[in-house]
Amino acid sequence: MKKTNYTEEGIAKWFYNYIKPHKIWLIGGIALSLIIIFVEVVLAYYLKQIIDLALEGEKGLFIQTVLYMAGIILFSTAIIYFNRLFLIQFAGKTTKDIRVAVYSHLSNISVKYIEKNNGSEIAARQNSGITSIEAFLRYQMPELFFQPLRFLVAFACMLYIDWKLTLLSSMLVPLAIFLGNKISKPYGSYYNELNERQGSKGRIIQDAISGLSILKIFNLEGIFAQKHASIIDQEVNTSLKIFKLNSLMEPVQVVLRLMPFVLCVILGGYLITQDVLTLGTLMAFLQLQNYIIEPMNKIPHLIRDVRGIEGASSYIRELLNETIENVNETDSSEVHIDSSSENVIKFNNVSFRYRDEGEPVLNNVTFDIAPNKMYALVGANGSGKSTIFKLITGLYSVSHGSIEVFNRPLDERNLNTIRQHISLVSQDSHMFPMTVAENIAIGLPEASTELIRNAAKMANAHDFIMDLPNQYDTIVGQDGMNLSGGQKQRISIARALLKNAPLILLDEPTSALDKSAEQSLQKELDILADNRTVIVIAHSLSTIMKADHIIVMNQGEVVGIGTHEELLDNNLVYHQLYKNQIASHDVAIPGDVAN
Amino acid sequence: MKKTSTLKDYIALLQIIKPRTIPFVIGTVGHGAVSASIYIMIGLIMKFMVDSAVKDNSRYLTYAIILSLATAVGAGILLYAFNYLRNKCAKHAMADLQKKVFTHIEHLPNRYFEKHHSGEVISKLSNDIGSIENAFTSNIYMIVFAVFFGMGSIVSMFILDWRFAVLFIAIGALTSYVNVFFSRNLRKINDKLLERLGKLTEKTIDLISGIVLVKMFPIRKKFIQQYSDLSEDTFQSYKDSQRKNAGIESMNFFINWGTYVLTLVIGSILFLSNSREFGTIIAIGQLLNGVTFLFGSINTFIGNLHAPLAAASRIKAILEEETEHLNGSVVVRYADNNNECIVLKDVSFDYDDGTHVLDNINMLVKQGEIAVLSGPSGSGKSTIIKILTGLVPIKHGEVYVNLKQFKSGLSSETSVLQLRNVISYIPQNAFLFDTTIRENISFGRLGATNDEIIMAAKEAHAHDFIMSLPDQYDTMVGSNGVLLSGGQKQRIAIARCILKNAPIILMDEATSSLDPETEAVVQKALATLIEGKTVITITHKKESYGAADVIYTLANGTLKEDRMVIS
Structure with a gap:
């Protein structure tokens, strides 16, 4: 992933986008914070009154003041409660939006990105990033408004009471801010480091789990434990650096917390003995001082946390910045499937490479696919057959040349609309951890049980499904492990059939099937191909020979298009492929049932 | 998920720190004691200050100054040392634990992973380990600090005036009750929140691993809808959990100020009848913080241990999961x-x-x-x-x-x-x-x-x-x-x-x-x-x-x- 350097302003703007819809809660929370600050000052004033009245022995006024104070305390208890509620709403709703934004962004992100990055790592880093954002919105951000303001108000009141006492007791404030800033500087990079380690740790665990059999059979337990341990050790080192800073900050804060108090006590005590100050005023002054000491303690932490959020949220921000597929949502044109039209797909001099600097996988590929015909794509592995499917479905975009699908250039189309009209069975038969029925129903979410069963029957899946413990309601484990x-x-064939699209792309649909299953599937395909366009990547001769047209690929180029007989006569590559197939069939054992 | 933590869970949690028990205890107890003594010192300093003001005696003022300086210097150095020691022990213990769990996972039989989503295992390794680490770096410390602060304040109160001490312990007990009242069901709510967060991670992994299908089949909307609904549920759980905290926070504000004023009132009545020193009342007012803190927060702090305890027993369950027979x-x-x-x-x-x-x-x-x-x-x-x-x-x-x-x-x-x-x-x-x-x-x-x-x-x-x-x-x-x-x-x-x-x-x-x-x-x-x-x-x-x-x-x-x- 490219490292984007955000300015602080840029980050603020990023956050503002997500905060905006819920800012009313933030504003409400801050408004209540203002009331809290005001009430705190009032409470300090009444504290002075009570103590002075007690010392003067004014009984009647004393009782009255106590009652006022009780009322204010009750009032502010309610205010604090509502202040928290508002901020919870604010942080919770904003976080939810960010979460869903990341998820839907991921669903639109290019396949290229997903293939380059590990899924668990993405999920783990997304998780930790969002957790820190939530904490930031709930606590640190409102505090960023509350604490400085509280400080200013309390400070102003203290100046009003006694400016000399105030200045003397708070002369350490600039020092506190300076030190806090200085100490917290490296935090951002440390947290970034930690985050990355978290990612590589997730990767190694994922690797060990998904490759567990291989890991065991090669007795690799030791080496992987070592790799994991070295990441952990690096993590400990970084964490200890953070702890050192934390530990250093704590005594600095204690001294800062105590010093104003000590100075105040010394000077204030002296002033009282000189009858310049009453004890009540001094107590109120000390109470107000709490309201400037707490911000002084918290602001360095806040600075640290704001620096931390830069690092902690950077993964989320980068993820959301990752370019998504060119879905072209503005295009609202419908796909018209017209059997009289010349072609369904048109490749014009298409070249493609997976990596910008890599070898081209497709080189100047040109061909047309006519409607309602069956095409076979043949050629060696790596000749670019599967890549052609990835380009037709828009999973990857061409490097040079152009593709027309359903009579219009692909890059002008809304990919989602195009994909609605294509059924793809890829080599990787991915399963979601849902029931078998739900896994088939992703082809047509509103499908009835009847339709689902029909599709399963067509795909020769019904019988084995009925043998499963809960039949169609059997939960398929993660990635279909069971x-x-x-x-x-x-x-996966059943779900593609259920989708019932006019264009069907099959990438080696029978590679994991036995002969009988392959044959019955073949029959279904023949029926389907009557009124649909089918392109199939296959090596099985029986499949290839059924095709109306065969496209022969070799090292990223189309080297021949024609029928089986034509190609056999005049295409060397095809001839060779055919010979290989025949050769391997020649060694069939006696008793083998002929096709 | 279990609702109550048993002794077994505590043992599982404590075993994690085992080889470093002594330095960890020294660091935690030291850090808690020093932090608590700072607050208690503030109370005593205030008493000396008020005494010097009311009694016009500068000797008390000198006491206050000396006490302040000694506290500041001593606490500064000790806090740094204890805090670092405590965290270092915790981090090393967590590193050992992670290595142990990873090695164990490598030796689990394959069928374990047929039953457990890899996302679930990974989240156990990151969330649960994080939660346990939190217990050692924060939760346990907070309990120790609350005990030292509270007990120290109570002892100091008894020395200053036993009648106040008795009164405030009674108020403290009431505070504790209020807190228990507000935080009931909190565990259940938090467990639910964690469970939903885990589900969100699983959904993300499912999306990524099936990304081609999501693009090729008309399921994106459904997936986003499901995820969005789950996020909404998560938000509700979050709100439930945080609302409880908000209730506790505002009640604590009420109790803090309420008792402070009550001290002043009772103290003033006594003072008006000239029987008590006003400095003692002020000091007790200050020490009150410790008592209310102990009674008001200990329940929350112990409650916060629930998540790490559950995490520790889950991790222990993985470690007890039978490995392959070699x-x-x-x-x-x-x-x-x-x-x-x-x-x-x-x-x-x-x-x-x-x-x-x-x-x-x-x-x-x-x-x-x-x-x-x-x-x-x-x-x-x-x-x-x-x-x-x-x-x-x-x-x-x-x-x-x-x-x-x-x-x-x-x-x-x-x-x-x-x-x-x-x-x-x-x-x-x-x-x-x-x-x-x-x-x-x-x-x-x-x-x-x-x-x-x-x-x-x-x-x-x-x-x-x-x-x-x-x-x-x-x-x-x-x-x-x-x-x-x-x-x-x-x-x-x-x-x-x-x-x-x-x-x-x-x-x-x-x-x-x-x-x-x-x-x-x-x-x-x-x-x-x-x-x-x-x-x-x-x-x-x-x-x-x-x-x-x-x-x-x-x-x-x-x-x-x-x-x-x-x-």
Whole structure:
């Protein structure tokens, strides 16, 4: 991921976008904070009154003041409660928005990004990033308004009471801010470091779990434990640096907390003995001093946390900045499937490379796909067949040339609309951790049980599903762990059939199927191909020979298009492929059932 | 999830810090005591100050000054030392714990991960560890501090005036009750919040791993809706939990000020009747903070321990999860004259849920033979591979692996690790670790030299394409090798096995996901690998049967043997 250097202003703007819809709660919370500050000053004043009245022996006024004070305390208790409620609403709602924004952004992000980054790492870092943002919105951000203001108001009142006492007792404030700033400077980078370690730790754990069998069979437990341990040790080192700073900050704060108090006590005590000050005034003064000491203590922490949020939220910000697919949502044109139109797909001199500096995977590829025909894409692995599917579906975009799908250039179309009209069965039969029925129903979310079962039957999946413990309601484990490769493949074919799109792309749909399953699927495909366009990547000769047209690929180029007979006669690459197939069939054992 | 923490949970939590108990206790107690004494000192300083003001006696003022300076200097140094010591111990303990858990996870049997989402395991490792760490760096400290602060204040109050002390302990008890009242159900709410946060992570992982399907099928809206609903539920849980805290916070404000004023009122009445020193009243007013803090927060602080306690018992449960038996059910025997390399005798296998997979299987593969294992999907072929690699134990029957003097000095053993040393396995989809190609190959034999790695790659027909990659052998393959094609991954996996040079090779549809052209290259690589080795290969490609010495067909859990006439 590219490192983007954000200015502080940029970060504030980023946050403001998400805060905006819920700012009313923040404003309400801050308004109540203002009342709290005001009430605190009033309470300090009444404190002075009570003590002075007690010392003077004014009984009647004393009782009256106590009653006033009780009322104010009750009032501010309610205010504090509502202040917290507002801020909870604010932080909770904003966080929820950010969470959902990240999720929907991820759903639109390019496949390229997902393939380059580890899923668990993305999830882990997203999680920790959002947790710190939530804490920041709930506590640190409102405090950033509250504490400085509280400080100013209390300070003004203290100046009003006795400016000399005030200045003397608070002369350490600038020093506190200076030290706090100085000590907290490296925090941002430390937290960033920690965050990255968290990511690589997640990656290694994920690797160990998903490759557990291989890890065990190669006796790699030791080496992976070592790798994991070294990341942990680095993490400890960074954390200890943070702890050192924290520990250093604490005594600084204690001294700062005590010094004004001590100075105040010494000077104030002296002033009382000189009858310049009453004890009540001094007590009120000390109470007000609490309201300037607390901000003094908290502001350095706040500065630290604000620096921390820069690092902690940077992953989320970068993720949301990651370019999403060119979905072209502005295009609202419908797809018209017209069987009289010349072609469904048109590749014009298409070249493609996965990495900017890498070798081209496709080189000047040109071909047309006519409607309602069946095409076979053949060629060696790495010749670019699967890549063609990725380009048609817009999962990757071309480097040079152009693709027309349903009679208009792909990059002008709304990819979501295009994809609605394509059924894709890719090599990887991915399963979601839901029931078998739900896994099939992703092809058509509103499908009835009847339709789902029909699709399963067509894909030859119904029988094995009925043998599962809870049949269609069996929960498929993460990535279909409780199903075999063939079973997963049949479910993914069922979902593609359920989608019932006019263009069907099949990437080696039978690689994990046994002969009989392959044959019955073949029959279904023949029926489907009557009124749909089908492109199938296959090596099975029986599949290839059924196609109306065969496109032969070699090292990223189309080297021939035609029927089986045509190509056999005049295409060397195809001839060779055919010979390989025949050769491997020649060694079939006696007793093998002929196709 | 458990609702109450038991003594067992506490023991599980405390065991984590065990080897560092003494420095951790010193750091925590020291930090708590010093911090608490600062606040108590403030009370005493105020008393001296007020006494000096009311009584016009500057001697008390001198006391106040000396006490202040001593506190500031002493506390500053001690706080730094104790705080750092405490956190350092906690961090090291957490590092040890994480290493221990990771090593344990590596040794768990595969079936554990069939039942547990990898997202769940990862979240356990990050959230639970974080929560436990929080207990040691913050929660426990807060309890210790509250106890020192509260008890110190109570003791000081008793010294100053026992009647006040009694009164405030009573008020403290009331505070405590109010807090319990406000925080009831808090645990349940917090547990629910955590559970929902975990679900959110799982949903994100599901989205990412199925991203192509999300794009190709009309499910994005549904997924986002589900996630959004779950986020809304999470927000509600968050609100419930935070609202409780808000209630506690505002009640504490009320109690703090209420008792402060009450002290002043009672004190003033006593003062007006001239029986008490006003400085004592002020000091007690200050010390009151400690009492209300103790009674008001201890319940919350102990409540906060619930999450780490639950986390500790979850982590403990992982650690108690039975690891693979290193003493497996496959007997490896070393003998010169035994030609029967792999022998399965009356082997049966059932899953935990009772499903029959294998029923009285008998199988024999002689030294240097190639055996083909075929049968419809789900018939149990892969289970045989799992048994032979020691990934699952058998319940009935016997399995022998006989080797010709592979290892001297031993006649027979059942160690799973030894078994795995003599077996290489090529699955249908090669698994590569998220590191360089070089390291992936070197996993075949740790400590292999660079030349040996390159030699293995050449024999696996992988060297040429590796050299054409931008970083050659140092190319990072990405998560599970996403940056490479299936054939490339398979060849790297074969190079890894060539380096391992085990006498027995197991293959599970090793080339079925490849096209004939690539398959040809991979077949060549495999030919190098299996030369002179004993091989079992699972395949449904009849083409592969040609080279087989024996073919076993598995159907409904039983085996049919079909030995070829050697021509």
